[in-house]
Amino acid sequence: MSLSLLSSSRPQSRPHPRVLPERPLRAVLLGCGTVGGGVMAGISRQLAGDVTIEAILVSRHRKHRAPGRYFTEADCVLATGPSLVIDCLPDSDLAEQLLDRALSSGADVVSANKAVIARRPDLADRAHERGSLLRYAAAVGGELPVLETVARLRSERRDILSVSGVLNGTSNFVLDRLAEGAGLDTAIHAAQALGFAEADPSADLEGRDAEAKLRLISRAAFGRDPDTVHRDAIDETTPRCVRETAACGYRLRQVASLHRTGAGIEARIALTPRAPGDPLGEARDEENAVRISCEGGDSVLLTGRGAGREATASAVLSDISAILAERYGR
Incomplete structure (x- = not known):
């Protein structure tokens, strides 16, 4: 069977019209643990002029965290109206709910959550219909492309x-x-x-x-x-x-x-x-x-x-860079 004949089962309907978001890309980070912390540090070092983190979902508040940026309620994070949602949550059930909402809103999504992406192939269809980009290289092989x-x-x-x-x-x-x-x-x-x-x-x-x-x-x-x-x-x-x-x-x-x-x-x-x-x-x-x-x-x-903080964070950052390239030709 030729690869040229193989294709995904995405619907052939016209994608939802997409308005190009302003730069820097307004993003939210779901999870700020081992991987999420590495992603945030990487954005500061490598993508500061291209991506800004508007809100971060955490499991609990800590004294050193700035109020107004860290939230324990997902609704507060998504209410900022992000153009990009970065999923580094360890809880796959919560991640699944939030990825559903993010794609329904038309946001682009980068996820490191292999369990959710594997059991929800329809998320790719949702992204296609809304004109969103869904990237998940970090879910397979860490730094291996x-x-x-x-x-x-x-x-x-x-x-x-x-x-x-x-x-x-x-x-x-x-x-x-x-x-x-x-x-x-x-x-x-x-x-x-x-x-x-x-x-x-x-x-x-x-x-x-x-x-x-x-x-x-x-x-x-x-x-x-x-x-x-x-x-x-x-x-x-x-x-x-x-x-x-x-x-x-x-x-x-x-x-x-x-x-x-x-x-x-x-x-x-x-x-x-x-x-x-x-x-x-x-x-x-x-x-x-x-x-x-x-x-x-x-x-x-x-x-x-x-696996590990650096390898997984590096893959997430690569996905973010891929979205920037597709959206802006970066």
């Missing part, structure tokens, strides 16, 4: 056959600690102590985080979600598998893959032995590695930090 690379390959009419990668840093960290002889609970607690794992790490260990990223990659590469999804979990049986794999000179990794077959798009998140020197096996801790294979034997390999 995964979605941008897929888009470039498609624009070049390159026929993508498969995508495989290590997309979850928590799993990397836990598997490496298991290989060193730690127990599963000890490895998880160590990951939490260093900030690699959430208080509830189940989405990472069960492959749900990687699945959400695969869904976004599949939409970009093939125009639709996978037809089938298989997930392996890191559980109490994994330490033995890690030891047996290490004894053979291999390293166990949680590998997420997409394959286009005659039956459709197949997604798998599987614990897979990787040989020494394999880039997918060499990814450690927050590092990600993604290989995109095209018809004719060509492939593209991307490696870098897939």
